[in-house]
Amino acid sequence: DADVTQTPRNRITKTGKRIMLECSQTKGHDRMYWYRQDPGLGLQLIYYSFDVKDINKGEISDGYSVSRQAQAKFSLSLESAIPNQTALYFCATSSGVYNEQFFGPGTRLTVL
Amino acid sequence: SQKIEQNSEALNIQEGKTATLTCNYTNYSPAYLQWYRQDPGRGPVFLLLIRENEKEKRKERLKVTFDTTLKQSLFHITASQPADSATYLCALGVTGNQFYFGTGTSLTVIP
Numbered sequence: 001d002a003d004v005t006q007t008p009r010n011r012i013t014k015t016g017k018r019i020m021l022e023c024s025q026t027k028g029h030d031r032m033y034w035y036r037q038d039p040g041l042g043l044q045l046i047y048y049s050f051d052v053k054d055i056n057k058g059e060i061s062d063g064y065s066v067s068r069q070a071q072a073k074f075s076l077s078l079e080s081a082i083p084n085q086t087a088l089y090f091c092a093t094s095s096g097v098y099n100e101q102f103f104g105p106g107t108r109l110t111v112l
Numbered sequence: 113s114q115k116i117e118q119n120s121e122a123l124n125i126q127e128g129k130t131a132t133l134t135c136n137y138t139n140y141s142p143a144y145l146q147w148y149r150q151d152p153g154r155g156p157v158f159l160l161l162i163r164e165n166e167k168e169k170r171k172e173r174l175k176v177t178f179d180t181t182l183k184q185s186l187f188h189i190t191a192s193q194p195a196d197s198a199t200y201l202c203a204l205g206v207t208g209n210q211f212y213f214g215t216g217t218s219l220t221v222i223p
Contacts, residue, residue: 004155035213040215041215042116042201042213042214042216043156043201043213044213045211045212088153090155090156092155098144098161098163098205099146099205099211100158100161101148101158101203101211103155103156103157104155105154105155106153
């Protein structure tokens with residue numbers, strides 16, 4: 001079974017809709033992250049959480065919100081989706097001093 | 113501004129040769145640097161970590177160097193194989209658990 005899972009894997013939605021992307025992990029890690037990836041721009045950090053009561057904004061948090069429901073679950077919401085949020089979204093976990101990151105399979109989101 | 117730059121052009125090399133990928137950064141003081149491999153449509157996978165006080169690390173056919181004076185890391189794949197074709201990302205870890213990825217370099221190994 002995968003250690004980091006994301007649902008849905010693909011989603012097509014319309015401008016203005018609310019979308020939630022979910023991430024679950026069985027690695028027992030405290031730290032969880034949400035990234036987006038656009039062609040040629042690499043991975044950009046949206047939000048990160050170091051434990052259930054800790055939420056931090058990343059480089060590009062505008063237009064997004066998160067919820068850390070439990071150590072194993074970290075959700076990303078787009079309250080009102082817009083076309084430039086079309087991207088590949090990755091959840092990741094890490095632990096330890098050197099933050100080796102373990103990524104989920106990604107969610108491909110298209111906003112029309 | 114803070115930047116992490118990797119080879120801007122895709123890299124094509126012949127099978128059996130050594131591939132060398134670069135990661136240059138400005139305005140960071142990383143405590144460590146990591147390299148990841150990413151295949152199309154999949155999440156990155158961790159390959160190697162090198163700490164700021166280390167000059168070189170090796171793992172099988174992979175070698176990473178880290179020069180904090182030049183603000184550069186080099187990633188080498190020796191005896192390259194078509195299966196090594198992927199995008200390779202560097203990532204800097206700085207104090208406070210901040211973590212930043214480069215834009216990645218696409219490598220194609222030609223049989």
